[in-house]
Amino acid sequence: MTNDTVVVVGGGAWGTALACVAARAGRRATVLCRDSAVADALSARAENPRYLPGITLADDIGATTDPAVLGAADIVILAIPAQRLRAALPGLAPQIAPGARLINTAKGIELGTGCALSRVIAEICPDHAQAILSGPSFATDVARGKPTAVTLAARGEASALDLCRALSSDSFRAYASADMAGVETGGALKNVYAIAAGVVIGLGFGESAKAALITRAFVELRRLGAAMGGQPETYLGLSGFGDLMLSCSSAQSRNFGYGMALGQGEDVTGRPLAEGVATVRIASRIADESSLSAPILQATKRLIEGEIAPKDAVEALLSRPIKEEF
Numbered sequence: 571m572t573n574d575t576v577v578v579v580g581g582g583a584w585g586t587a588l589a590c591v592a593a594r595a596g597r598r599a600t601v602l603c604r605d606s607a608v609a610d611a612l613s614a615r616a617e618n619p620r621y622l623p624g625i626t627l628a629d630d631i632g633a634t635t636d637p638a639v640l641g642a643a644d645i646v647i648l649a650i651p652a653q654r655l656r657a658a659l660p661g662l663a664p665q666i667a668p669g670a671r672l673i674n675t676a677k678g679i680e681l682g683t684g685c686a687l688s689r690v691i692a693e694i695c696p697d698h699a700q701a702i703l704s705g706p707s708f709a710t711d712v713a714r715g716k717p718t719a720v721t722l723a724a725r726g727e728a729s730a731l732d733l734c735r736a737l738s739s740d741s742f743r744a745y746a747s748a749d750m751a752g753v754e755t756g757g758a759l760k761n762v763y764a765i766a767a768g769v770v771i772g773l774g775f776g777e778s779a780k781a782a783l784i785t786r787a788f789v790e791l792r793r794l795g796a797a798m799g800g801q802p803e804t805y806l807g808l809s810g811f812g813d814l815m816l817s818c819s820s821a822q823s824r825n826f827g828y829g830m831a832l833g834q835g836e837d838v839t840g841r842p843l844a845e846g847v848a849t850v851r852i853a854s855r856i857a858d859e860s861s862l863s864a865p866i867l868q869a870t871k872r873l874i875e876g877e878i879a880p881k882d883a884v885e886a887l888l889s890r891p892i893k894e895e896f
């Protein structure tokens with residue numbers, strides 16, 4: 571398989587960082603932007619001042635707003651917000667070269683339908699093989715070339731390994747997996763728990779409370795993920811535990827930041843993209859429908875919907891009946 575040419579759809583923080591990844595791995599990389607100002611800045615100054623201000627990017631990244639560029643791609647990386655995927659894909663699909671492989675990197679579950687994003691992609695691009703890249707990786711770190719490791723899942727180990735080799739370099743290491751559902755659900759659900767961890771810190775409850783929250787969140791994430799089709803061991807890896815740990819422990823995470831603002835009683839309107847806000851709504855419905863116990867997720871949902879105050883949400887969790895840990 572030829573993997574020479576990579577087109578990244580989405581000129582935001584993550585799409586830009588992933589174009590740097592592809593370029594560092596020796597691929598010809600182009601970002602397909604929606605906004606011509608972003609494309610111009612990337613092409614002329616190797617900068618994305620809107621989404622990654624102050625970071626000088628590899629200068630061999632191309633940028634365009636013309637979807638015709640998809641016709642030359644061996645690999646198409648999707649890096650647009652999860653809830654935008656269904657609306658964006660029909661305009662792109664006819665342009666994508668027949669043999670190109672798609673790698674989704676958005677983290678979420680479709681709000682209106684409860685569909686995994688891989689299913690949304692399969693519905694709109696049924697003839698293209700697809701993969702998922704997910705793991706602990708902040709765009710700013712990746713764009714700067716700081717060491718990062720992620721999981722890349724595809725149907726079939728050989729395909730996953732081939733894509734891992736195509737994108738790995740001395741600063742970016744992708745591990746192969748054949749568990750698409752496990753990788754996908756881990757990335758989506760960790761955002762919910764990052765919001766919850768942010769709330770705990772925003773309330774001033776401290777690091778011990780946060781460690782307890784993350785540990786119990788991990789139990790829930792594995793339970794929900796398994797019900798959605800993931801393999802248990804996948805959640806122990808980079809796309810599960812790794813990403814949960816990163817997002818629940820750093821104010822760099824937009825989801826954690828959103829939770830912190832909630833905990834501090836701030837107005838959260840207009841904050842940067844926090845995918846967990848949509849995910850918690852649909853994941854709570856899925857948990858209810860399957861009678862799965864997910865108290866942290868349900869408390870986070872009620873908090874986000876304004877049904878309960880942050881302090882009361884944490885107190886409700888602490889006052890649940892005493893039970894065995896496992």
Ligand SMILES: NC(=O)C1=CN([C@@H]2O[C@H](COP(=O)(O)OP(=O)(O)OC[C@H]3O[C@@H](n4cnc5c(N)ncnc54)[C@H](O)[C@@H]3O)[C@@H](O)[C@H]2O)C=CC1
Pocket residue numbers: 579580581582583584585603604605621649650651652654657658675676677678707708709710843845
């Ligand atoms: N920023 C990060 O560190 C990471 C982000 N991700 C995931 O990547 C996805 C994108 O996140 P970011 O790039 O950080 O968000 P962002 O807010 O920085 O950028 C989003 C980009 O998507 C574009 N976009 C939105 N709707 C579109 C549409 N309908 N058609 C074409 N382009 C559209 C916007 O113009 C913008 O360029 C999210 O699902 C996020 O969870 C995953 C790993 C790391």
Ligand SMILES: O=C(CO)COP(=O)(O)O
Pocket residue numbers: 677705706707708761764813816817822823824825826843844845
């Ligand atoms: O997914 C991420 C890191 O792996 C980015 O997290 P946020 O979307 O919360 O910023």
